[in-house]
Amino acid sequence: MVESIDIIFASELSREERDLIKKYPLLRGKFLHGNYIGLMEALGIEPSSRMMSIQEGQLKKNRLQPGEIKEAFISMDHNHVFEKLRTYSATVTSILSKLIQSLAE
Numbered sequence: 099m100v101e102s103i104d105i106i107f108a109s110e111l112s113r114e115e116r117d118l119i120k121k122y123p124l125l126r127g128k129f130l131h132g133n134y135i136g137l138m139e140a141l142g143i144e145p146s147s148r149m150m151s152i153q154e155g156q157l158k159k160n161r162l163q164p165g166e167i168k169e170a171f172i173s174m175d176h177n178h179v180f181e182k183l184r185t186y187s188a189t190v191t192s193i194l195s196k197l198i199q200s201l202a203e
Contacts, residue, residue: 100119100120100122100123103119103194103197104116104119104120107197110197110200111193111197115193118186118189118190118193119190119193119194121140122186122187122190124140125137125140125141125183125186126187128140129183132167134167134170134171134173134174134179135162135163135166135170137174137179137183138170138173138174138177138179141179141182141183141186143177143179143182144161145161145162145170145173146159146160146161146162146173
C-alpha cells in the first residue's frame with residue numbers, strides 16, 4: 099500500500115512527505131513487535147543503558163543489546179521515543195488526511 103501511495107500521489111507529495119510515509123510501517127512494526135533497539139536506531143537515537151563503562155579513558159553508557167527489553171524500555175522513556183513516535187504518527191496521519199481531502203475535491 100505504501101508503494102502504491104508513493105506512485106499514485108508522487109506529484110502531490112513532497113519528497114519529505116513521501117519518505118515519512120515510507121518509513122512509518124518500519125517504525126510501527128518495530129514498536130509493535132517489541133524491537134525497541136531497532137526502533138531507536140530507526141529514529142536515529144543511540145540505544146544506551148544506564149550502565150556506564152570506561153572506554154578510551156571516557157565514561158560512556160553501554161550500548162543495549164536486543165534482549166535487554168527492560169533497559170530498552172527505560173532508554174526509550176529517557177530519550178522521549180514514545181513522544182517522537184506519536185509525533186511521527188500524527189505527521190503521517192496528517193499527510194494521508196490531506197491526500198484523502200484532495201480526492202474529495
